[in-house]
Amino acid sequence: MINPEQITNFVLMLAPLLLSLTLHEYAHARTALAFGDPTAKLMGRCTLNPLVHLDLVGTLCLIFANFGWAKPVPVNPNNLHPRRLGDIMVSLAGPLSNLGLAVVCGVGLRLMISFNADMSSPVMDGLWTILIRTFGVNICLAVFNMIPLFPLDGHHVLREHLPEHMQAGFMYWQMRYGQFALMALIVLPQFIKLPIDPIGYLFSHAVGLAARIVLFGVV
Numbered sequence: 487m488i489n490p491e492q493i494t495n496f497v498l499m500l501a502p503l504l505l506s507l508t509l510h511e512y513a514h515a516r517t518a519l520a521f522g523d524p525t526a527k528l529m530g531r532c533t534l535n536p537l538v539h540l541d542l543v544g545t546l547c548l549i550f551a552n553f554g555w556a557k558p559v560p561v562n563p564n565n566l567h568p569r570r571l572g573d574i575m576v577s578l579a580g581p582l583s584n585l586g587l588a589v590v591c592g593v594g595l596r597l598m599i600s601f602n603a604d605m606s607s608p609v610m611d612g613l614w615t616i617l618i619r620t621f622g623v624n625i626c627l628a629v630f631n632m633i634p635l636f637p638l639d640g641h642h643v644l645r646e647h648l649p650e651h652m653q654a655g656f657m658y659w660q661m662r663y664g665q666f667a668l669m670a671l672i673v674l675p676q677f678i679k680l681p682i683d684p685i686g687y688l689f690s691h692a693v694g695l696a697a698r699i700v701l702f703g704v705v
Contacts, residue, residue, distance in 0.1 A: 498612075502620035503548055506627055507556040508536040513558040513583035514576055521572035523565035531559050558637065570646050579640035580630045584624040584634050591621035592700035599701065619637055621700070629692045630685070633671075636664030 512534050515526035530538055539556040546555025566572025595619045603610045634640040641660050645653050675683035 498549065498615055498619060502538050502616065502623045503554065505620065506553070506623050508534060508539050509583045509587055510580040510627060510631070511539040511556045511586070513561050513579040514561070518566070518569035518572075519575045521565075521575060522543045522567045523562050523572070523576075525562045525565065526559045529560060550703065555632045561595045574643055574646045575648060576588045577639040577646075578640055581628040584628040584631075588621050588624035588628065588696065592696070595621065595701060621696070625693045629688055633668070635668040635671075636660040638668065 490592065511531065519527050519532060530576040541555055541557045542664055544555035546554075546559075561573075562575055563569055563573050566576070595614070598610070598614060599616075601613070603613060605611050631638050632640040632643070634644040641664060645656055645660075648656055671684050674680065675686065
């Protein structure tokens, strides 16, 4: 039988992820609209309603594996003005929104430390847990999405910084092999004993560095 503590832990795990993924996709949609592409708005994606952004498989993975994804926001690059800058900014908008939310959470954590919040209080303890988990989730999302592999945002940013004569070849490789390379980075360390888990290493060091800066003011 599920007890109240299990329900609370589930909500404290799921809520930061849903909030962060929703904000990420909303930022893509709003930035695309700002640069002249109404595609996402016409499809109802310029909203903070998480139900609009949820992907069925991604949500199931979120619930059962603590890792998931939302539906990608549709963008027509031909509508963006200027196109190249617009594509870069639309791609960066998602990770930057996650960094922004991490900063907000970091400020909240610093205030709790500065004012010696009573952590024996269930309210303060719950608030600390929500802030620290949301902080960590958003640092991970920002870093993960900047990996330059399809379908992550980083491959768009890298493509637009390449000379035009190299972009077609780059995208051919990405569309054919990018997602498999990404899955290998995520899945293989779980089944094969490797000296290092690349994604896990990236996450732990990014969150650790951000936490030292925000909570203790040191690098």
